[in-house]
Amino acid sequence: GQQLNQSPQSMFIQEGEDVSMNCTSSSIFNTWLWYKQEPGEGPVLLIALYKAGELTSNGRLTAQFGITRKDSFLNISASIPSDVGIYFCAGRPTTYQLTFGKGTKLSVIP
Amino acid sequence: SQTIHQWPATLVQPVGSPLSLECTVEGTSNPNLYWYRQAAGRGLQLLFYSVGIGQISSEVPQNLSASRPQDRQFILSSKKLLLSDSGFYLCAGYLLRNTEAFFGQGTRLTVV
Numbered sequence: 001g002q003q004l005n006q007s008p009q010s011m012f013i014q015e016g017e018d019v020s021m022n023c024t025s026s027s028i029f030n031t032w033l034w035y036k037q038e039p040g041e042g043p044v045l046l047i048a049l050y051k052a053g054e055l056t057s058n059g060r061l062t063a064q065f066g067i068t069r070k071d072s073f074l075n076i077s078a079s080i081p082s083d084v085g086i087y088f089c090a091g092r093p094t095t096y097q098l099t100f101g102k103g104t105k106l107s108v109i110p
Numbered sequence: 111s112q113t114i115h116q117w118p119a120t121l122v123q124p125v126g127s128p129l130s131l132e133c134t135v136e137g138t139s140n141p142n143l144y145w146y147r148q149a150a151g152r153g154l155q156l157l158f159y160s161v162g163i164g165q166i167s168s169e170v171p172q173n174l175s176a177s178r179p180q181d182r183q184f185i186l187s188s189k190k191l192l193l194s195d196s197g198f199y200l201c202a203g204y205l206l207r208n209t210e211a212f213f214g215q216g217t218r219l220t221v222v
Contacts, residue, residue, distance in 0.1 A: 042213030
């Protein structure tokens with residue numbers, strides 16, 4: 001199936017720092033989604049992007065749909081301890097499929 | 111709002127025993143439904159998806175099967191579990207007109 005390359009795999013940052021992670025694909029996607037998963041829970045949607053070039057914010061989170069439609073990034077500003085978790089990008093290569101990246105594990109040091 | 115219910119939350123099963131995990135949807139009709147498996151807290155592997163009653167597409171050959179007996183019910187099964195079937199199983203769904211997939215809380219399966 002489709003593969004998404006998500007980087008970095010893990011990050012250790014100081015509280016208050018900004019965070020940036022990204023996803024790339026060899027195929028064009030029509031939708032990019034960013035999820036956060038906390039231990040023992042299902043992923044929760046953070047931001048959805050539907051148009052190339054779209055830049056969307058949700059509080060301290062900002063995500064962009066790349067203009068080539070093959071990439072997306074997520075930024076978190078002024079990180080706090082509750083930001084810890086695994087962040088997943090997801091893309092829709094076809095109407096019915098939803099492909100996930102392997103996740104970025106974020107650790108915030110108080 | 112759309113909600114997915116999964117049960118049980120945790121399950122410990124011996125090798126060779128059968129499996130049945132159930133996922134039900136509330137708040138929407140005719141959703142596309144998905145089963146994912148997550149190993150070691152990382153990566154979501156798509157196992158099955160369904161676009162309607164009785165319609166199942168398999169993404170990965172494995173020891174598991176899926177069924178959709180009703181519009182809002184999606185079941186993951188196995189006749190004989192293997193140790194490698196251990197993992198965190200997630201059910202997800204979305205409507206075509208709403209491209210935001212929503213997830214259940216997951217089932218932690220340990221095969222011993």
